[in-house]
Amino acid sequence: MTSPDPLSEIAGAAPQRRGFGIDVGGSGIKGAIVDLDTGQLIGERIKLLTPQPATPSAVAKTIAEVVDAFGWTGPLGVTYPGVVTHGIVQTAANVDKTWIGTNARDVISAELNGQHVTVLNDADAAGLAEERYGAGKGHAGLVVLLTFGTGIGSALIHNGTLIPNTEFGHLEVGGREAEQRAASSVKERKGWSYEKWTKQVTRVLVAIENAIWPDLFIAGGGISRKADKWVHLLENRTPVVPAALQNAAGIVGAAMASTTDVTH
Ligand code: BGC
Numbered sequence: 001m002t003s004p005d006p007l008s009e010i011a012g013a014a015p016q017r018r019g020f021g022i023d024v025g026g027s028g029i030k031g032a033i034v035d036l037d038t039g040q041l042i043g044e045r046i047k048l049l050t051p052q053p054a055t056p057s058a059v060a061k062t063i064a065e066v067v068d069a070f071g072w073t074g075p076l077g078v079t080y081p082g083v084v085t086h087g088i089v090q091t092a093a094n095v096d097k098t099w100i101g102t103n104a105r106d107v108i109s110a111e112l113n114g115q116h117v118t119v120l121n122d123a124d125a126a127g128l129a130e131e132r133y134g135a136g137k138g139h140a141g142l143v144v145l146l147t148f149g150t151g152i153g154s155a156l157i158h159n160g161t162l163i164p165n166t167e168f169g170h171l172e173v174g175g176r177e178a179e180q181r182a183a184s185s186v187k188e189r190k191g192w193s194y195e196k197w198t199k200q201v202t203r204v205l206v207a208i209e210n211a212i213w214p215d216l217f218i219a220g221g222g223i224s225r226k227a228d229k230w231v232h233l234l235e236n237r238t239p240v241v242p243a244a245l246q247n248a249a250g251i252v253g254a255a256m257a258s259t260t261d262v263t264h
Helices: 006-010 056-070 104-110 122-133 178-182 184-190 194-212 222-229 246-259
Strands: 018-024 028-035 040-049 076-080 117-121 142-148 152-158 161-163 216-220 240-242
Touching (some): 018 122, 018 246, 028 056, 040 056, 040 246, 056 104, 076 104, 076 246, 117 246, 122 142, 122 161, 122 246, 142 194, 178 184, 184 222, 216 222, 222 246
Parallel strands (some): 142 216, 216 240
Antiparallel strands (some): 018 028, 142 152, 152 161
């Protein structure tokens, strides 16, 4: 439980539920306070450069700088771009390999005088946020969010409940890993048109829908900002909608996870 906000009590309004989220990415570590009733950020977000090499202790120190800049002393959620079970990092596809086997929860908490830390996969965080406040709002059933970036991240949510650590980006599709076929970094690297790239995305979506029959796909990641250029080119059968929260989704989902433990 967060403590009531004295200012809103004075004004007679219902106290705001607040959380704090940190989104760890390859280039930046971003944090903000989140209004958990609306999914909006409260005030500015702070972004510091991700230290290189992005080892656990260097990243934990940068996270602590962001948290300290807000004077936040409560529980917080932190995203990580790989599999995390019970706070322990299991994979490091696009980040420093020294993360594997690290208890990220403990390493980060130790830099923060023992503040309670929940660590979850970055796409899982975005999925939680999009499902509650964004493109998945009001959609019951099985929702899959995919983030297209350096790799492909995935979140699987059933009637609001996250099934954590799906790694659809590493599914083998036609003899290749999905993310090597259809991440947006592949489009950039190869100089592909949207037409050419969406053919690969379609193959990935079809592989997922044939396996689990979702009701809705949400397309996230930076390239979802240009959704009008490519979503209509997709030829799979399940509806695809662009993400709505854009680059706040990770922060918002991390803040949500800090109040309900969605990891396993
Ligand atoms: C990782 C996922 C992550 C995604 C986006 C993939 O390579 O395996 O865990 O969500 O990249 O960062």
